[in-house]
Amino acid sequence: MTAPNPAELRAALDERIDETAGRWLDEALTDIATGARAIGTLFPAAGRKCGRGPLVDDAAESGTLRTWSSEDAVRALLLTALPSTGSELGTEISALYRYGDAAEKRGVLRGAGVLREEAELVDAGLPLVRDALRSNDTGLIAAGMAEFGARHLDAPAYRQGVLKCVFLGIPLRDVSGVPERADAELARMLTDYARERSAAGREIPNDVWLVVDPAQLHPAEEA
């Protein structure tokens, strides 16, 4: 549930972007920090200016950066440049999310995990996570279940989030907090889900075995 820090993001990004994009990013970071330009005008352009592909090469890499795209990393860095703190920062990220396209919303959800943790920021960020988890866009849901969401969602919402990921085919290894937050109730929910699939003669997603004990799938037969 520990998000990459800004230095890690920048280092990975520098492997990905050319000099022009790097310059754009440096100027954007300075302008946001000094208030010369509003983050709202820079946030939408992150993908256009710095690319959109995966942040790191190896799709099999197990590190936290594996699920990040270059534009996610750029947007997270832009957030870290904001001079505001507390509820003011919360208001700014809420506006970026509200007025953002799907990619910008993902940037806010992932970026929130990189920012210094503050109670007011958590209060502002949680409704955004819940909004994302209500959607059916797998990219948004996965970002909602990234580090920030995984750290701050309460247990019922976190369990529902994990179940929704399994339901939509989002790999659980991309979901932050598994296995640390996988409790008995989540195991029960996923076991029920696996039973339902089994009863329907449908394939059981492999991911459920990260949480479900196969022996519990057909307890009657075991007895």
Add this chain to the structure above:
Amino acid sequence: MRIFDPHIHMSSRTTNDYDAMYRAGVRALVEPSFWVGQPRTSVGTFVDYFDGLIGWEPFRASQYGIAHHCTIGLNPKEANDPRCRDVLEVLPRYLAKDGVVAVGELGYDAMTTEEDDAFAAQLELAAEHELPVLVHTPHRDKEAGTRRSLDVIRESGIPVERVVVDHLNEVTVEAVAESGCWMGFSIYPDTKMDEDRMVRIMRGYGVERMLVNSAADWGKSDPLKTSKTAHAMLAAGFEPAAVDTVFWSNPVGFYGQSGRLRTETSALGDGDGTTFAGNSIERGKR
């Protein structure tokens, strides 16, 4: 055959249509914002609609291996409703978004002064944001409406190569061809234009600056009309290269002027609609 539908209202279509379009060769499309059948009564409903065009709808399209872009604008019909006029205020926010490749649909419905104002204001926004413009021509009094649209475009000073004038027919094509604007045609089951008439027009005017679309929406329309017209062109003796010009190079050339066109997501689709293209996350089978 690769197809780019330069004008189709996917929000009113089903995922079965996306599937059928992919199978017919559609790999990219542009969804212009327009009227939605039921008149809207507030800016809020426009905002939710625009958010769908840069949010849910591109996601839905990507699941079927199709790259989705949109145009954003206040349509002429609703420009007449004072409750919707403030939509003009929120447009700049959307014109900055990645998936937005033009301003539109603009133009005339009943040629009122309110429509004049909204048209001119949005042509200015297009110039500011360096975006192409999609101009709708009216269903009624079409020829006069087309001429008046061309006058407004000329007066605005926007470069003509950045404007497409859409829904043309045998009567209105000539003036648009002469203007230097791109010529748009909507192929409908039995109204605006059909495949064979389209082929005849292309015999007369060639394939340069021609954009042929299905304009499919919630009315009687067919999202495969692009493919059907392409086949009608081949049957009429057009070379495959000419078909590719009309159904791929032209829309890429026109909307590419935005600098925001992305057609690469289409290459990532696996053809059976089960991979979420453009993202490393696999969608799996539900």
